[in-house]
Amino acid sequence: MAERNIPFALVRTPNWDPLRDWHHSSRIFDQIFGMPALMEDFPTFPSSRWPGYLRPSILGTDIMMPHTYPGHTLAQQARALSRQMSSGVSEIKQTQDSWKVSLDVNHFSPEELVVKMKDGVVEISGQHEERKDEHGFISRSFTRKYTLPPTATLEKVTSSLSPEGILTVEAPLTHSAIESTETTIPVTVEKKPAVTQK
Template sequence: MSPWPSFGDEVVLRSIDWLENFPWRNENSVRAENNKYEIFLHLKDFTPEEISVKTSDGYIVVTGQHEEKKDEYGFVSRRFVRRYAIPEGCLPESVESKFSSNGVLTITAIRQPVIKRDTIIPVSHEGSSGVKSKL
């Protein structure tokens, strides 16, 4: 019998999930706040000219592509497409993107506060003579 306690697959998988979510990992992330929506993409293998950001049909669409390049192992070409739904309150016209010198693409959309106002709906009334009147 092993001196080490045995762990079920579920415990191991939860541990892996916990480790994978550390903020210092170079993973893509999305942050939704009250006043803005931000997307962070680590794209160090691309130049700004190889990246495209646009809005289409309620989505932010990010594409990147570069032709075949030589690296230390041989040749490589890359292409990706990512789509993110534009959240409620964000105008597609407000979307901006910036590419940092360390290869992080930041996409920001400003959120407009959603103002919910009361709506008064007039009640129409039919009198006994069949003539409609508004109260």
């Protein structure tokens, strides 16, 4: 399990209640604690639950009042907020020909990332020493392990880092030598009975 320490700028109002909705059966309690379960909840979630949560350094200085900005910028701010809250989330995709994992590592530089493979397991780790950010000093580290499918070609596993900070590890899959095929078996009619009476 990955461990990440991510700073939050949280401004609370006097009547803020963190346990207000804990009893709702529709809430999903998982590793992303306190975040909305569905993507369509992201635009209204910060203003309804954590007034003042949106960070000026990421989303701009004109959005500290959630209900005052134009509707067309809401989508941009929701995407930025979604990215901020989904940092560290990974996604695995497998098709008939390839296996791919994408991991958000935007807080790390390429020199701080290590991708290793041993016994069919890919290990991705990252670490940076304590550094200053807008809230003080912070250090981060994580380790994720992924088991490759048995048909993965281990010699051709590749990794790449996008400008947005998404690390992708990809492995081609080989097709099994024995493919399942459909065969029609003809029915023959015999002249003599299968069961003989004595």
